[in-house]
Structures are given as structure tokens and as C-alpha cells.
Amino acid sequence: xxxxxxxxxxxxxxxxxxxxxxxxxxxxxxxxxxxxxxxxxxxxxxxxxxxxxxxxxxxxxxxxxxxxxxxxxxxxxxxxxxxxxxxxxxxxxxxxxxxxxxxxxxxxxxxxxxxxxxxxxxxxxxxxxxxxxxxxxxxxxxxxxxxxxxxxxxxxxxxxxxxxxxxxxxxxxxxxxxxxxxxxxxxxxxxxxxxxxxxxxxxxxxxxxxxxxxxxxxxxxxxxxxxxxxxxxxxxxxxxxxxxxxxxxxxxxxxxxxxxxxxxxxxxxxxxxxxxxxxxxxxxxxxxxxxxxxxxxxxxxxxxxxxxxxxxxxxxxxxxxxxxxxxxxxxxxxxxxxxxxxxxxxxxxxxxxxxxxxxxxxxxxxxxxxxxxxxxxxxxxxxxxxxxxxx
Amino acid sequence: xxxxxxxxxxxxxxxxxxxxxxxxxxxxxxxxxxxxxxxxxxxxxxxxxxxxxxxxxxxxxxxxxxxxxxxxxxxxxxxxxxxxxxxxxxxxxxxxx
Numbered sequence: 001x002x003x004x005x006x007x008x009x010x011x012x013x014x015x016x017x018x019x020x021x022x023x024x025x026x027x028x029x030x031x032x033x034x035x036x037x038x039x040x041x042x043x044x045x046x047x048x049x050x051x052x053x054x055x056x057x058x059x060x061x062x063x064x065x066x067x068x069x070x071x072x073x074x075x076x077x078x079x080x081x082x083x084x085x086x087x088x089x090x091x092x093x094x095x096x097x098x099x100x101x102x103x104x105x106x107x108x109x110x111x112x113x114x115x116x117x118x119x120x121x122x123x124x125x126x127x128x129x130x131x132x133x134x135x136x137x138x139x140x141x142x143x144x145x146x147x148x149x150x151x152x153x154x155x156x157x158x159x160x161x162x163x164x165x166x167x168x169x170x171x172x173x174x175x176x177x178x179x180x181x182x183x184x185x186x187x188x189x190x191x192x193x194x195x196x197x198x199x200x201x202x203x204x205x206x207x208x209x210x211x212x213x214x215x216x217x218x219x220x221x222x223x224x225x226x227x228x229x230x231x232x233x234x235x236x237x238x239x240x241x242x243x244x245x246x247x248x249x250x251x252x253x254x255x256x257x258x259x260x261x262x263x264x265x266x267x268x269x270x271x272x273x274x275x276x277x278x279x280x281x282x283x284x285x286x287x288x289x290x291x292x293x294x295x296x297x298x299x300x301x302x303x304x305x306x307x308x309x310x311x312x313x314x315x316x317x318x319x320x321x322x323x324x325x326x327x328x329x330x331x332x333x334x335x336x337x338x339x340x341x342x343x344x345x346x347x348x349x350x351x352x353x354x355x356x357x358x359x360x361x362x363x364x365x366x367x368x369x370x371x372x373x374x375x376x377x378x379x380x381x382x383x384x385x386x387x388x389x390x391x
Numbered sequence: 392x393x394x395x396x397x398x399x400x401x402x403x404x405x406x407x408x409x410x411x412x413x414x415x416x417x418x419x420x421x422x423x424x425x426x427x428x429x430x431x432x433x434x435x436x437x438x439x440x441x442x443x444x445x446x447x448x449x450x451x452x453x454x455x456x457x458x459x460x461x462x463x464x465x466x467x468x469x470x471x472x473x474x475x476x477x478x479x480x481x482x483x484x485x486x487x488x
Contacts, residue, residue: 098408099407100407160407198405198406206409206410206411206413207413207415209408210408210409210410212408215396215397216396216399219399219403223404223408
């Protein structure tokens with residue numbers, strides 16, 4: 001019998017990791033991820049989770065320890081945020097190119113400076129190219145569901161890649177939500193044991209992360225890209241089976257009241273739920289507007305995104321990170337690229353806002369939509385619009 | 392894989408580019424890297440083995456007369472052996488291409 005609990009999402013993440021019977025947690029605390037790893041440390045100390053908790057000296061060491069753990073065939077979990085994600089940056093590329101299944105929840109946090117512990121997507125954007133599978137969640141239920149799916153996807157023999165679950169810092173990690181936890185037996189049925197096919201073993205010596213001169217590097221990289229793209233099928237299959245078993249359905253791109261809508265708002269992460277309220281208000285006022293949200297960031301779901309955009313005339317995007325000196329909204333750039341070669345494509349207006357924990361309210365979303373429609377009509381001399389900055 | 396490195400396609404790459412052939416680094420001819428090479432006057436050699444201990448490549452072994460000599464397949468020509476040799480057996484000379 002599944003249990004429904006009101007729980008802080010960070011603590012719920014720890015509880016789900018416990019249910020997956022993770023073997024190793026190597027982590028370093030950083031706001032706003034701390035409650036996740038503190039709770040896991042308690043669970044291990046209290047004997048509720050039989051795992052090795054390695055309290056490393058930095059996030060760089062955390063990810064390095066995770067590499068070793070995953071290479072030995074252990075089910076491995078870590079969590080970080082913002083500066084911590086950046087500190088482990090170089091190791092992230094190694095985890096994906098060495099094809100080591102690791103699950104990491106990132107409590108999305110703004111990057112310094114100024115020092116901000118609050119949430120935005122700058123850390124998410126910074127690790128865009130690292131080759132990890134990346135899933136974005138919007139509420140507590142989605143968070144624990146996708147942590148469970150992340151392990152199953154990562155460890156699948158057809159995948160063997162690390163997976164990040166992006167959870168908005170504070171806005172999602174620190175809220176208390178009603179969350180339905182599956183039965184332990186259901187988790188065990190859904191998540192088979194980890195059987196990494198070529199673990200480190202003195203009886204079968206091999207080399208991981210070997211030297212790759214110019215004669216071979218390109219082939220290794222293309223093999224990695226082909227592999228990452230192919231994981232979409234496994235992810236879809238996992239979500240399908242999750243949906244059948246638990247009656248909660250996930251897909252790479254999720255739409256809200258956007259069938260036939262001429263104006264679409266695009267968001268990623270927990271702010272999408274606020275955006276839905278704005279869409280409801282505007283639809284009630286007779287406006288033809290819908291919402292498109294991205295759940296699967298990498299591998300990017302080109303087909304599903306193009307389908308979701310359909311015949312819309314205007315696409316208004318909100319980026320919660322600012323990429324300096326360029327098109328500003330990195331996600332918007334990707335959406336534009338995905339639509340560029342289409343015979344028919346909407347006018348796209350890029351907004352950047354919600355930085356460093358700045359809230360975007362229902363009214364703000366309505367403003368963004370209205371301003372977006374106006375800009376789509378009249379044009380703008382800006383590459384993107386910065387929203388909410390006091391003049 | 393019996394393929395030479397120039398023949399390996401992206402499909403041949405093992406998962407995570409793992410190398411399953413143990414010790415295959417020994418196939419890599421680091422000797423092509425050098426621009427100078429050790430030459431020997433073994434009449435001075437006291438067979439102390441200091442050069443072997445210092446060689447960063449670990450490519451110095453003992454020849455038929457038990458004198459210490461670098462394996463030119465691997466020798467990168469760093470000259471550390473020549474510098475460390477107590478009796479000045481070794482002289483580094485330019486590799487002529």
C-alpha cells in the first residue's frame with residue numbers, strides 16, 4: 001500500500017535513495033542541497049540504509065569518489081548545487097564519457113558572484129554539454145519518481161550513463177509537499193539490481209579512462225554521442241512502465257492547455273506550476289495561450305518539442321539563467337535552433353528572469369506573456385528581454 | 392581487436408572506451424617521441440643500475456653482457472640516465488631523421 005506523506009522534498013529525496021538501496025553516497029554539503037545529504041547521512045548512521053557514506057572534502061572529490069564507486073559496480077548517488085556543481089565540472093565529463101551510472105540530484109542554484117545561495121538555472125546551463133542525461137522536475141512527487149527512474153535509466157545496459165535530476169533550489173528542495181511513496185516491493189520490482197557489465201575486478205583487469213590520441217578520440221566521442229541519443233528510447237520506455245505501474249506519466253515535453261494555442265509560453269522547472277496558473281487566468285479572460293514545459297533536457301527531445309510547438313504563432317520563452325555577452329537565454333537559443341529549419345516556425349521572444357532566487361509571480365508571467373506578444377508584433381532591438389530588473 | 396589503430400571505427404569502441412587488453416600500453420611506441428638518443432661507452436659501466444632506477448619510462452634493462460641499456464622502442468630521450476650515470480657511460484646525441 002503506497003503511503004502519502006507531507007515531507008520536505010529534500011528529505012523525500014533521501015528517503016527514495018534509501019528505498020533504492022543505494023550502495024555508496026559520496027557528497028559534500030552545499031546550500032540548498034544540504035538537507036538531502038544530511039538526511040542520507042542520518043539514515044546510514046542509524047542503520048536504515050546499508051551504504052557507504054563517504055564525507056569527502058570537496059565536490060570535486062565527491063564526483064571522483066562516485067566514479068570509483070560506479071566503476072566497481074556499486075549503486076552510486078550524490079547531490080550538489082551551484083558552485084559545488086561547478087567545482088566538480090571537469091569530472092562530470094569523465095563520468096559520462098567513461099559511461100558510469102551515477103545518479104545526482106542538483107539543487108539548482110545561482111552561480112557567484114555576488115554570492116547567491118538562492119535558486120536559478122545557471123548551474124544547470126553550465127553543465128549542459130557534459131554528456132549526462134538530464135531530467136527536470138517541478139514538484140515533490142515528480143522529484144522522487146524521477147530519482148527512482150534515474151537509477152533505472154542510468155544502470156540499464158543500453159544506457160550506462162550518469163543521470164542528473166534538476167530540482168529547483170529552495171523553491172522545490174525546501175518546500176513541504178504531499179508525496180506518495182511506493183511500497184518497497186514495488187520499488188524492488190521496478191528497479192533491478194545494478195549489474196555494471198565491466199566493473200573493476202582484479203581477476204579481469206581492464207583500463208578505464210585511458211589515453212586517447214588524435215587517431216582515436218573522434219571515434220570515441222561519436223560513439224558517446226550516438227549512445228546518448230539512443231538513450232531517449234530507454235527513457236521513454238522507463239516512463240511508460242512507470243506510468244503503467246504507478247499511474248503517473250512523464251514525457252520529454254509536457255504541454256498544458258496548449259492544444260491549438262497561438263501563443264505559447266515555455267518554461268523549465270518548478271516555476272512552470274506558477275506559469276500554469278497564469279495560463280489559466282489568461283485563458284479565462286479569453287486569451288489563446290498555452291504552456292510548454294521541458295522535462296527531458298538531455299538528450300534534447302527535438303521531435304517532441306517541435307510537435308508541442310505545432311502551429312503556434314508566438315513562442316515566449318523564460319530562461320532562469322543569463323549567458324553573458326550572447327543570446328542571453330541559453331535554452332531559448334536551443335529552442336530557436338531546434339525550430340530554425342522548420343518550414344513553419346513561430347516568432348520567438350526570449351525573456352531572462354527569475355535569477356538568484358527572484359520570484360516570478362503569476363502576475364509576472366502574465367506580464368511576460370503580454371510583453372512577449374507585443375514584441376512578437378512590433379519587434380525589439382534586443383536579442384533578449386531581461387525581466388524584472390529595476391531601472 | 393586485430394585492427395590497427397587507424398582502422399578502428401566508432402562502432403568498435405567498447406563501452407566507456409574501456410580497454411580490455413591488459414597492458415596494451417606496451418604496444419605504444421613512445422620511442423618515436425625523442426629528438427635525442429642515449430649512446431654508450433660500456434667500458435666505463437660499473438653495472439650499478441642507477442640509470443635504470445632513474446629512468447622515468449622504466450625502459451632500461453640489462454643487455455647480453457649485463458650492461459644497462461635503454462630499449463629504444465620506448466626511450467623518449469629525456470637524458471636523465473646520462474645525467475645521473477656516476478661514471479659518465481652515456482652520451483646523448485641528436486636523432487638524425
